[in-house]
Amino acid sequence: MKTNDVILQAATKVVVFIILTVSVFLFFAGHNHPGGGFIGGLMTAAALVLLALAFDLKTVREVLPFNFHKITAIGLLIAVLTGIGSFVFDAPFLSHTFAYKVLPLLGKTELATAVLFDLGVYLAVVGVTMTIILSIGEDK
């Protein structure tokens, strides 16, 4: 039974989005500034944990109907595939490359394959953290 934590819940509704935004920022900033997939992933998980604390795990399950094992698996798959992808270009496993492109909205942007790898890390970390917390939290 949850007590009626109006203030907590109201604050959470705002704060979660701020945290999520920060986590996405950290993730994309990773290549040139402090941040990266690992911290971004942990931060996203932290936002979800806050949701779970303010409401309850059931709500989290309803809002985010993901199977977090699958997210871990998808993350690992992306990381491995970026590694295997370099074989297509006759390069050793996990060779990365980058280029500067002018994109419609963003202007001149650096596009690096390492970001794809980092995305794998990000998803894996989110999946792992949430799996652990949900398995322990839902245990009776």
Added chain:
Amino acid sequence: MLHAAILLPLFYAIAVPLFHKAAKPIHTGWFVLPVPVLLFSYLISYLPAVRGEGPVTESAPWIPSLDINFTVYLDGLGLLFALLISGIGSLVVLYSIFYLSKTKEAIQNFYVYLLLFMGAMHGVVLSDNLVVLYGFWELTSLSSFLLIAFWYQREKSRYGAQKSMLITVFGGFAMLAGIVLLHIMTGTFSIREIIANADQVQSSALFVPAMLLILLGAFTKSAQFPFHIWLPDAMEAPTPVSAYLHSATMVKAGIYLVARLSPVFAGAAEWFWLVSAFGLATLFWGSFSAVKQTDLKAILAFSTVSQLGLIMCLFGLGSAAVYYGPGEDSKLYVLATTAAIFHLINHATFKGALFMVTGIVDHETGTRDIRKLGGLASLMPITFTLAMIGAFSMAGLPPFNGFLSKEMFFTGVLNASKMDIFSMETWGMLFPMLAWIASIFTFVYCMIFVFRTFTGKLKPEELDRKPHEAPLGLLLSPAVLASLVVVFGLFPDILSYWLIEPALASVLPGLLADEFYVHIYFWHGWTTELFMTIGVVALGTLLYMQLKRWQGIYGKLPQKLTLNRIYDRGLFYVDRLSLKLTRVYMTGSIRDYLVYIFTFAILVVGYALLQTGDWDFSSAQYAEITIYEALLITVLIISALAIPFVRSRITMIIVVGAVGYMVTLFFVILRAPDLALTQMIVETVSVALFLLCFYHLPKLRKERSPATFRLTNVLISVGVGAMMTLVALTANDSRLFESISDYYVKESYNLAGGKNIVNVILVDFRGFDTLLEIMVLGIASLGIYALIRLRHNGKQQLLSQDRKGGER
């Protein structure tokens, strides 16, 4: 072709079970019988070649890179043994056909083991390569083990098999070490090449160790004192096995080894003394112990021990000839080797016959106990005759072959007593005296064997069956052997030309003239030896008559000091000691194991630190300590030290969290933003998890561990801390080369397009590590999920599962 002669029994053994299955009504032994007969006749055909042109060699590469080749070397000695093995093998197979029931016994197993043994034994005596010889040697141990435990339902059989296995394999292993030492000294495994380089061996420092190890192998296999204890227990084997393995062939493998390596070791005082003294001791102890036995096979077992000692002793005495070198001086001692070879043949014949006779008696009366037997002479006249021939030959009575070899043995020991080397002037007289006393005992047990079994009163109430004469098939083999006993006794010289002379030439090469002749005369005049024999007979008869009066002395011997007891106790205590030792250190408590691990780490690393020793804690290379660092480290140390003294779990978790945040702050002031961020979040998550986990746990109870244990803990933790601090300081002190980090700093933007070096290293330069690390995380999460979800929910689930299992 010679390879085929060795391998034929081994491969034929594969076919035996097939024969057994295909032709149930026919005794499998009939299929096996052609193998030894064929081998015997094939080997006989080599006699002229070996006599005339010398040794025959055939080689096949096996592991040439290790100098291990399957070389067959057929000379006089090898041929003599091979003929004994295949000849007696044929007779034993024939005998076993009538001895073992084809319906009641697992005869297919019996013949497989027997053929394995036969092939292995041929391999031992015909191999030139010592490693191959060792392989076959262990195969004889193994097949003998299987044969002794043929009736594996009986506890005594298993005990005997285990005992013989332990002792012979112990010796075999020592022999392997000796072989390796010989290889170190000469650089070859080939016996012929080692013999050719014998002077190299004799001048080496490893000479005595190699000799001791090889002799250990030979003595254990040939049941020499004090390793003879396995042989009487091996008598639990079926009688054909005892006749074949434990009298005629396997126990002579050690003697073969001594004879074969005589050219390498002989001439040294150590060899002379070890071989002849152990032989003499075995001879004496075996004959002395045989008298008190009440089981026919036990009498024969001890008599085998004693006769093997006799042969061993003669080989030892014969080695003195090498010391004198070619010439007239050595002739006297060559005679001892001749006697050894002659007695080897004789012993195989009469002991084989005696074992078979015992088997017949056992078969026809149901017992082998001489206290129950008696008066069988008129019921089993042929068996009685065969037993008499065998036993009288063993006792050394004319006109049997045992008489001749016994006389030659006396000549050998008498010659040895006149020797003036190896400090024989002082000890020499012991040889003829002990030999003579042992011969008297031999005479006594031979008489017991014959007259207790066959004369006196028949005790039908003690016997399971009504005794009657054995069928012809059972009598055939001992009859052949007994007739050989008589033929060799009357015409001993037929052996000398074809068998003894070539064998002698291979035991004592280079010592004998190109043309030499061995003549064994039946009658050689009124010599000391003859008077000694007359003395043996006279005194032996007297002792046998008065047996009841003096047999009491056997009861007076200290029972606690018997070798069997020492062996049994030894085995028992080794077992118990290892159990105790394991119990002491394998406590099952993780704390104790951690104590071992940490203590070991402290000792090893500490010792290494002390050994290298040159640490330098000059502060020149260290950076200045700032006020923030000093503050942080103080807080860190205080909170870390507080942990062991905190009483509640929640506080403990909070303090651990404080340590974690201090580390975060350290990362901040040491300018590692990524690490600081990660550390902070990870610390938060893990503290939350700790709180979650320990919420349901009971309160910390005050531990009541003994004060000494806590002291150990303190000592060990202080030790580990001090050691690691020293290691860190020393390691920091001695950087061997420039760090690679400059490269990353320079190239991270150029090569990877990133300015965050940490991240570039993680995902680009060393992305492989990261890949595997996220896999670790994934595995950990799945592990936690599995641990929590897939567990038994108390009794209910277990019970329902049991029920399901029951239904299935």
